[in-house]
Amino acid sequence: MTVATGTATPAAPTRAGPRSTTRRLLLRQLTALLVGTAAVLASTLVTVSRVHGAAAAVRTRTAPAIVELAAARVALIRADAAVAQSLQTSELQLTGPGEEFQNQLAIAGQSLTKVAEDNEAGEQGSRRLQLIEGLLVTYQGLIGQADAHFRQPSGRDLGVTDLWSASRLLHGAVGRQGQTLVESGGILTELDQLTDDQRSALDGQVAASSLTASGVLAGLVLLGVLGLLVATQIAFRRRFRRQVNPPLLLATGLLLATAAIPIRGAVAQHHLTEARGTLQQLVADRRQQGSAADAHRLQALRELVDAGGCATAAGCGYTTTLFRSYVDSATAAGAGDIADSRLTEETRQVARLTAAAATGADLEPAIYLLTGIAAASVLLGFRPRLVEYRYRPR
């Protein structure tokens, strides 16, 4: 194999006309290759940075926000169940709404603070959080009033009324959705909608990490530049009688290597998709945990309401009658509880997957390095020929 060197002599160039034509041609080819390399850099960067940006946002913000919202939801349900149960016993007389209530409320507050920091649902998410926080203050006020009235000898009915109001503020009113009775319109509904907002943001981020459109564009640009490099090699061989130009060969190899980078991006995207699936499972499991905890609240609240003279079918009007029917249907549905350890493992799995996606997608330095060296190699490959034809036509 004949290798081109910086001192090789071209095939019988004439002094002015052919030399100027060759120089112009060389400059055009060089410019085209450098612009092409820059285009490879830009298109690959766009592709990879989209994946990286999405993966980083999911890892640091969206996934934690969804996890914390699910945790806050269960904590609030457990707090409400705890206070309803404490009113049934003599615990309230001694300790107020109870330690469990205080603990769960604190957990919910901490989770919501983290959601505020990680919110990826934009202004709408912030507004919902504001509303939730405002309503939670009112909820706590009602629980405080229930506590105060239960401590008074004649305050039991009003205590039940306050607990009833607080519980409905949290869970919403019972209504029909088709043939099914559901509670909706309360703080938990707002939390669910905020979770949906975050999940929409997550869907957008996973979709943005897709390599389909930008990846195809980057591939086409790369193919074009590789074709140009091959054509340059052929032209050099014909014009300068050199089999191979090693720097251009190196540039070809380096640019081919950039093609492998989006493949790592695809792996990162796969991790993100998996993380989204795990998050969906986690949210569903948290809801089941909430339903299991809520069974205690429903029974306790129904007994408290019935004790106030509402035990008959129409004893206390439509609202309580519908609530009693809802308790029956929810009790019959009987959601089983889910161990916290399973939720912990799912949370860890989400963290692992999103971390793997973010790390795998952090490829910008490699792109700069490969395309930078490729551009330098192209310059190096052209330099001897340009030096030869450096004189301008007279």
Next chain:
Amino acid sequence: MNTSPRPGAALLALAALAAACLTACARPPQAGSVTVLGPWAGTERGTEGYAFRRIIAAFEAETGVHVTYQDTRALPQVLLSNVQGGTPPNVAILSGVGELARYARAGDMFPLDGVVPPDRQAVFPRQWLLPQRDGSAEHIYTVPVKANLKSLVWFNRTQGPRPVPQTWAGLMAYTRSVVDRGGTPWCMGMGDPPSSGWPGTDLIEDILLRQAGPDAFQHLSAGVLPWNSGPMARAWTTWSTLVGPTQLRGGPHAAVLTDFQDAGRALFDDPPKCYLDHQASFIMSFYQKYEHPVRPGVDFDFFPFPSFTPRPAEEPWEASADLAGMFDDTPQTRQFMRFLAGDEVSRIWAESVSGAFSVNRNTDPRWYPDPVSKRIANVLATKPLCLDAADVMPAAMRAAFYRAVLEYLDGTKKSTVLLDELEQIRRAIPTRDWTSLPCGR
């Protein structure tokens, strides 16, 4: 001339282009928008949220100004948080006249004298524009966006009272007649967390207005009338005769546990489980959404809250309103406030949702689809009105009033004790925190 190749320049140019596009292409500049905080939720047809969004769409089509609307059930808290945080909305719409007046006095709201033209101001009763005195000058601060008529008693047209009671004595006679035949006369629901109790305060206010007159009513809302004074004690005692255990469906405790919008369901049972529902005009939209929808003027109707004298002069009606205040003075916000003062707004409410009314005198009752709504629209446009006293009170006084109703119905305290406690709260609130708005047209 330097002819050496410059790969860096090409790269920089591309990078600059990409960076410029990333920032400029991703977020187009958005100028001239208005943010609005309001109480109306829902996007589906027939909801108040849907109707208000139609109003916004009409404004956007007319002016090209974009409006971002946020609805919230915790409106007072969210607004207070925004104002204290230095990020108020451009416009906030709420029924708490007391809160709005406080914002106006604190300088958080901008006067609308130069925003709403005098001819548009003239179509609303003056007190609904929230006039506030500043030295020798008086400024207006709000535009009434939507109104509710409150002095109404609803009944089942086929099985309710015939003829309808014209006086308090007639109302009580009907109440007793239903009890005597083993029925329950009154449907009542106090529930509306976190504001439970307001249906009871509405009824007490109606009694005070009819029994003691508009001056006493206004003095109550302005913090001048002591709660344990004769007129208020008499009104409370009168109310207590109406909410006895045999007169309310399920008894007083049931009324506390029943949501206000559910109470009227029993009107339409066959036979009705109760016969009368004291509620505001917006209850129509709830009735019409029950499982077996009912029609205004056919299945249900209202009669005015009766007078205490056999042949009274024209008596004012109690009403409430959602008032818009301007929290940021921009050209676009001014445009929006002017639009809210227009006749178009009243027409859209009338056409979009049942039970939504206006105090705009130009409102044409023919815009409303049924005879009941036409009558309500006519009252609001032509009769003297008193703003709901609880809405005009400072928030602390209003919350205590709601609470007192619940405590009375649950039998925790006697009315004299509750009125003394309310009076202590009234005295503790500084005079400057009260708002005086006379009844009238």
